[in-house]
Amino acid sequence: AQKVTQAQTEISVVEKEDVTLDCVYETRDTTYYLFWYKQPPSGELVFLIRRNSFDEQNEISGRYSWNFQKSTSSFNFTITASQVVDSAVYFCALSEVLSGANNLFFGTGTRLTVIP
Amino acid sequence: DTAVSQTPKYLVTQMGNDKSIKCEQNLGHDTMYWYKQDSKKFLKIMFSYNNKELIINETVPNRFSPKSPDKAHLNLHINSLELGDSAVYFCASSQDLRGGNEQFFGPGTRLTVL
Numbered sequence: 001a002q003k004v005t006q007a008q009t010e011i012s013v014v015e016k017e018d019v020t021l022d023c024v025y026e027t028r029d030t031t032y033y034l035f036w037y038k039q040p041p042s043g044e045l046v047f048l049i050r051r052n053s054f055d056e057q058n059e060i061s062g063r064y065s066w067n068f069q070k071s072t073s074s075f076n077f078t079i080t081a082s083q084v085v086d087s088a089v090y091f092c093a094l095s096e097v098l099s100g101a102n103n104l105f106f107g108t109g110t111r112l113t114v115i116p
Numbered sequence: 117d118t119a120v121s122q123t124p125k126y127l128v129t130q131m132g133n134d135k136s137i138k139c140e141q142n143l144g145h146d147t148m149y150w151y152k153q154d155s156k157k158f159l160k161i162m163f164s165y166n167n168k169e170l171i172i173n174e175t176v177p178n179r180f181s182p183k184s185p186d187k188a189h190l191n192l193h194i195n196s197l198e199l200g201d202s203a204v205y206f207c208a209s210s211q212d213l214r215g216g217n218e219q220f221f222g223p224g225t226r227l228t229v230l
Contacts, residue, residue: 104161
């Protein structure tokens with residue numbers, strides 16, 4: 001069965017520090033997708049990134065970067081020079097292609113607090 | 117224009133009542149979903165529909181009955197509400213069922229059962 005683990009329940013950093021949010025997943029499928037979503041205090045779910053299982057290239061988008069390593073089944077997310085607006089709950093999620101349903105299986109989330 | 121909308125945003129009701137949450141997407145997507153986020157922020161898939169047909173029911177009690185009058189709408193009706201139903205319910209849509217399609221989420225409906 002599929003599983004997504006975000007071991008860090010809460011993280012606090014001081015503004016301008018870098019922070020890495022960990023995500024480890026389990027799946028029997030060889031083809032799958034991994035996602036990160038942000039849930040700010042206002043409550044909506046904001047899509048950040050999607051990565052398929054065949055693309056292990058790291059990605060950078062502004063202050064955000066993602067490190068996908070199939071060998072360790074990890075898809076970690078780093079925020080560089082954190083800002084107060086980054087304070088949110090961040091979810092990692094998995095979608096298995098062979099399931100035929102595109103359901104997202106979420107981790108339990110990591111609450112990031114950036115202290116000014 | 118809001119891509120995925122839900123009404124109401126907040127719903128407070130008594131135990132035992134029946135209530136509905138509506139969801140509409142204007143993205144032309146074929147597939148829609150309901151997710152439940154509990155008080156610990158855990159998000160879990162409840163249902164997925166493709167072109168008005170139920171695809172997945174993730175062991176949700178049959179007090180929950182989704183209805184899709186057309187592929188732009190997926191409403192959630194809940195009978196005999198219980199305290200444990202208190203949660204935030206998110207509707208989402210994706211282009212189709214293919215794994216990896218980005219899901220667009222609605223703003224959520226916070227249901228409180230007293």
